[in-house]
Amino acid sequence: MNKTRTAALAALALALPAAAACGGDDGGGVTLRYAFWDDNQRPALEAMIAAFNEDHPDIEVELEQNPWDDYWPGLDSRFAAEDAPDVFWNHVSRFPTYADNGVLLPITDYIEEDGLDTSIYPEDLYASWQFEGDQYGLPKDWDSIGLVYRLDALEAAGIDPATVNDLEWNPADGGTYVEFLQKLTVDANGENALSPDFDPENVVQYGTAMASSTGQTDWWNYAVQNGCSLQTEPWGDYAIDAPECVEAIQFTADLYNRWHVAVPAESTNQPNGGVPGDYVVPGQAATTLDGSWMLGFYRDGLEPGTWAVADNPSGPVGSGTVINGLSNAIYAGTEHPDEAWALVEFLGSEEAQSIATEMGSVWPGVSSLNQGFADYWAGEGIDVHGFQAAAEGTTTGYPLSMNDAAFGTAALDEFNQVWLGQKDAQDAAEAVVEIANAE
Amino acid sequence: MQTLHDTESRSEPVGAHRPLRRRRRREAVEAYGMLAPSIIGFAVFLIAPIAVVAVLSLYDWNLLSDPEFIGLENYRDLAGDERALQSIGNTFYYVLLNIPVQTALALLLALALNAKIKARNAFRVIYVLPWMAMPVALGVIWRWVFDPAYGALNRFLEVFGVDGASWLTDSAWAMPVIASVNVWQYTGYTMLFFLAGLQAIPAQLYEAADVDGASAPYRFFKITLPLLRPAMLFVLITSVIGSFQVFDTIHVMTAGGPAGSTATLNYQIYLESFTQRNAGYASMLAVILFAIIAVITLAQVSFFRKRTTYDFS
Structure with a gap:
């Protein structure tokens, strides 16, 4: 009994430094948590993150998936615990409350510093992530x-x-x-x-x-x-x-x-x-x-x-x-705002979104890629122009x-x-x- | 060094006193040391959260920004909150559907499986199996079973020409269905305690009763039931508390619907806190639930305490 306990304590003592090392920034590496809800899109997200890591090998991105109905309660409780994922999918219906309560990181300055060309997004899609003069996310996609x-x-x-x-x-x-x-x-x-x-x-x-x-x-x-x-x-x-x-x-x-x-x-x-x-x-x-x-x-x-x-x-x-669209948003309390911005900037780029469209995942936030999405589905024998036609006609969005x-x-x-x-x-x-x- | 006002030691020999006291102190330190993990766990994971919830019940908090102190407003708002009041009623309804049936069935099963029947041990295991499975997984499977159009139950009833109900979307059926699923799940577990209680009853009492020519019902009501009282107290207290706190089965089977008819108080706490972001108001409901359970548990304990228990050890 005593021997067992000594052995267990010794094992714990040995494990502690190892556990501490995992949580630290050894070697300058950063781990970002990226939360989303639609598991159908996981392959596209993984492909985009792989491309992101080519330029940022020191930033590890962990995917956290929860289905829609559990996603929001989970996110809210982690805002309360000040332990929310660094980057997450945001939705128009939740956006006003989140922006108003200061849980989203404004990215206006980052966009200016990097001289980001935001005209690649449809104007209203881009503007739907603005609140009181600040931008709070880059368009990830649109849907109809x-x-x-x-x-x-x-x-x-x-x-x-x-x-x-x-x-x-x-x-x-x-x-x-x-x-x-x-x-x-x-x-x-x-x-x-x-x-x-x-x-x-x-x-x-x-x-x-x-x-x-x-x-x-x-x-x-x-x-x-x-x-x-x-x-x-x-x-x-x-x-x-x-x-x-x-x-x-x-x-x-x-x-x-x-x-x-x-x-x-x-x-x-x-x-x-x-x-x-x-x-x-x-x-x-x-x-x-x-x-x-x-x-x-x-x-x-x-x-x-x-x-x-x-x-x-x-x-x-x-x-x-x-018609609706999602954005990638950054948690205001993130410990790695610069790395999180690097990820959001990449996910909003033509390079990243072309990966998703070529896999037929979602209509892209970047307008010039729409044809790529339609082409993928034409290759599968599905004419998806109905979605586009619908989006250009009379539409309503989330309130x-x-x-x-x-x-x-x-x-x-x-x-x-x-x-x-x-x-x-x-x-x-x-x-x-x-x-x-x-x- | 002995002093006069050391009253404790007067009856003891001088030499024996100090080592004894030191030993006692050392024992106390050791005892508390060993208790420490559980005391710390109890304080951190039970006492502290209860205190936090009690304090939060006085605040308005949306989880996202800082809480705002509002005194007893949450408690005052409860009076006009139909859904919350309905959920309190739903909770009592559920407990009344659940506990009597579950307890009676568990007792019957325990009696049957205490008798010398074939494959007794296999049956004991089979009846406990539902309790060992995950409630959420079971809830999902039961939801499929009770699906009115595609579920196994209505397909089965069809064979006999019976038109099955819309079990989970009919407000008259939904709660009884959920209660029956939980009865199915927990009866085997409850049975274990009755079984242990039955096995603790000395056989000679029944032998003596046989000699006196006592009938089976007489033996049950005069020997078995009174001697099961400790087991009954334990079973009722734990299962009533568990029943008041039902959540998982409801979450996966009906999500509180239709029209809030299966939203128990515990489910209402979840809805207020995590879909409406009213964490302060939800904390108030949690305090109310705590108070209800405390009162009912104390009532049960005092009811059983007044009655005789028998000790054969």
Whole structure:
């Protein structure tokens, strides 16, 4: 017993200096922690970091991945502990609160000192990371929403893929879009949702799958296509109780409960349901509205030539989509601000982003590389210009507000009930607005 | 050197006193030395966080910038916070669904597995297995099982022509489903304590009862149950506390939904702190949860203390 204890103590004593050495800056090397949430993009990030290390062999970059729903609580608690990752993916919805509370490092001076050419980014994408006169990040990418569909499902339903780009919906009778989804919703007896013998309780393939913890890939798109603005103005009040918004929310609920063309909300409601792709890949849904960042997911899950991307449907006021972008930001409390800037500067460069686009990872923040991304996907047999066309048309972004947390939680909570058919769209929208505008 | 006011030593021989005292002191030092790791751990990881939470409950803190002292405002706000009050109700509902069923099942299992049946040890292991698995992993699997469209349960019910419910998205079903998952998970573990308690009951009591011609129910209620009282006290106190603190199963199965119907107080603390960034308000809720558990635990202890225990050692 005593011998064992002595041995253990000796081992500890020997291990201590070794452990201390790991934490120190021996040899001038610096370790940066880089946090992100989308594991699909890990290969591209690793490739970019490998390129970064060619010029900066003394800076080691550790990747820290947490899925979206855990990413933000984790980041917040590490801000509180003053131990946040040096560099991290930032999102428009969280940006105002973070900038306002001083947890982001302003990079305005670095940009000036290095004479960085910021005209390589689209102007609004670059400007979306400004707060009170300072720049707080460089654009990493941009994204929009498109209609992802399975060619085999369309073929089985006798639908010509050429017609998919011109679908239209309206809140009254659903339009050609709902008819399209009805044809693709098939029950166990092979009857589709247009048939009088259709059994909605026994569906083997749904027309669409909707699963979004914010609305970005479901009802926000119908909202913009119906003329709804989520806010009165940027930084203004939430306005989703306006009639055109409630109508879009009701239309989304109708896809579940009136037309029975969407995978039931009992399965898809967030945060615990699957992502839309989880239903499209195994064939439980024939189409979905999904983000450009998910293309790799479908490429990896489906055989080439069995799926494609089309334009979003058009609503009563035209087509439209949600557009968004991420940035790489630096933690204000980092011990290595210069090294962190070196990494962010590189990740924002044409050199780094061309690596990501050539892997088909995401649409790049650097405008000149858009074609490279489209070319990669053309090589895979997928025409992704729909995403670009959508981005150039009518778009909406994430609301800009300090009350994002209250809005996001209330909206998910209330609209989950609407999707389940347990609550009226108008009541839910009013409840959300009341909570989100209260603070 | 002996002095008059050294009262302690008057009854002892002069020679024996000083070494004894020195030895006692040395023993005390050694004892505290050995206790030190656990005392330090207790202070750093339990007492300090509790104190910090109590203090934080008086602050408004968004985790990102400096906390602001607001006195008892968080406590006053609780009165008008429907979701928080609902979560307190949800917590009691969950505990009432969970504890009686779990305790009764565990006791029945312990009785069965205390009898001389075939493969008894194998069964004992099998029933404890759920407790050994990770609650989060189990929660994910149960969520699949209870999925209304693609889940195994409703597919199974279909075979008998039964239309399964939307277990986790129907506010009437969600909490009973979560409670039953936790009953399934913890019954085996609880059973272990009853089993140990049963094995500590001397066999001659039952032999004597047999001689007197006592019936099986009579033996159970007059011998087994009273003698299981220490085990029962332990089981109830630990499982009630654990039940009030349920989090992981809820987080992965329903995330507190639908409409907050499965958000227990512990889950509400998480939501307030980590999705709403109201760390001060969440700390207040944690203090409330602590107070509720403390009161209920003290009540249980005093209930059991009033009753006789038997010592056969």
